Amino acid sequence: MDADKTETTAARRPVVKRTLMVVAMLITALHLFASFLWIAPSSTMRQVFPGNLLSEYMIPLWGQSWSVFAPEPINGDYYFDVRAVVKTADGGEEVTDWVRATDVELGHSSYKLFPPRSAGLGVGVASDIKGSWEDLPNDQKAIVKLDYFKGDDSVDRLTNKLEEYDDPDGTVDDYLDSEHLATAYATQVAKAIWGEDVQRVQYQAARQNVVPFAQRNDAGAERPNIQPVPVGWRALVTEPHQSDEEFAEYFCASDKVRCADEQ
Structure with missing residues (x-):
């Protein structure tokens, strides 16, 4: 009985790991996509995120812009x-x-x-x-x-x-x-x-x-x-x-x- 439980637990672990890995990859991909839209020049692509969701996600923790770079550095x-x-x-x-x-x-x-x-x-x-x-x-x-x-x-x-x-x-x-x-x-x-x-x-x-x-x-x-x-x-x-x-x-x-x- 104990051996069966051990085998069942061992079989479940890869499934849990794969699930967590997929979730982590999706979160990372979503963050990278949001960062790309935020950093890139404003366009209609930002409408992928409804309302103010993109700005509320990026500000204040992840906010970035090109304002420190040429041709328009902070002056x-x-x-x-x-x-x-x-x-x-x-x-x-x-x-x-x-x-x-x-x-x-x-x-x-x-x-x-x-x-x-x-x-x-x-x-x-x-x-x-x-x-x-x-x-x-x-x-x-x-x-x-x-x-x-x-x-x-x-x-x-x-x-x-x-x-x-x-x-x-x-x-x-x-x-x-x-x-x-x-x-x-x-x-x-x-x-x-x-x-x-x-x-x-x-x-x-x-x-x-x-x-x-x-x-x-x-x-x-x-x-x-x-x-x-x-x-x-x-x-x-x-x-x-x-x-x-x-x-x-x-x-x-x-x-x-x-x-x-x-x-």
């Missing part, structure tokens, strides 16, 4: 600066200095053999809102520069004001999504640095191009001026299920900033 730096209004001990308010959040986060990756992917979070936020802001018509750009932080309806008031002007290309909704993300990020940065007494935040995303390639050997060449995104003061934004404590622990671990609990 500029993005900055994200944050400041806040904080409540003082005597009940007043005080405006903080600007802090460049992107420099703080890049401090997590500089000279690190295994840098965290989160070190590029601020750069991603700055790039996103810079692109969305550039698409806005001039009338809406002027509105964005104003302050919207009073009351629980500040976002609604900003939205209604932006929609009062023509938006032929439908850019307002995309900008508002980008601003919501940027404000939420700025809120976490501000609370990490200045604590829970933060009342409102202001941020400035910007891009600065590198010296043009044709001037690379010019000793007097200077980088072009910074291209800022002027945004007024905004009310705090806190997303559900986020942890300010965990973000502060990560953000303040950089040697590029002194946070509230260190001052």
Whole structure:
């Protein structure tokens, strides 16, 4: 009886191994195919994956692009600066200095053999809102520069004001999504640095191009001026299920900033 069981078990093992091998090969083939579609120039082949399934699979763990290679290498730096209004001990308010959040986060990756992917979070936020802001018509750009932080309806008031002007290309909704993300990020940065007494935040995303390639050997060449995104003061934004404590622990671990609990 024991011999029969042993023979049966031994016979099943190759079947199990072959099944696992086939499954592993299928997963590998699917991953390689998805990576090919993601890396290759955008085409209708991406419709093989329904909806946003391809981007949701590739981002954030597997995202790749050709942006670091010629003929269009990365040719500029993005900055994200944050400041806040904080409540003082005597009940007043005080405006903080600007802090460049992107420099703080890049401090997590500089000279690190295994840098965290989160070190590029601020750069991603700055790039996103810079692109969305550039698409806005001039009338809406002027509105964005104003302050919207009073009351629980500040976002609604900003939205209604932006929609009062023509938006032929439908850019307002995309900008508002980008601003919501940027404000939420700025809120976490501000609370990490200045604590829970933060009342409102202001941020400035910007891009600065590198010296043009044709001037690379010019000793007097200077980088072009910074291209800022002027945004007024905004009310705090806190997303559900986020942890300010965990973000502060990560953000303040950089040697590029002194946070509230260190001052």
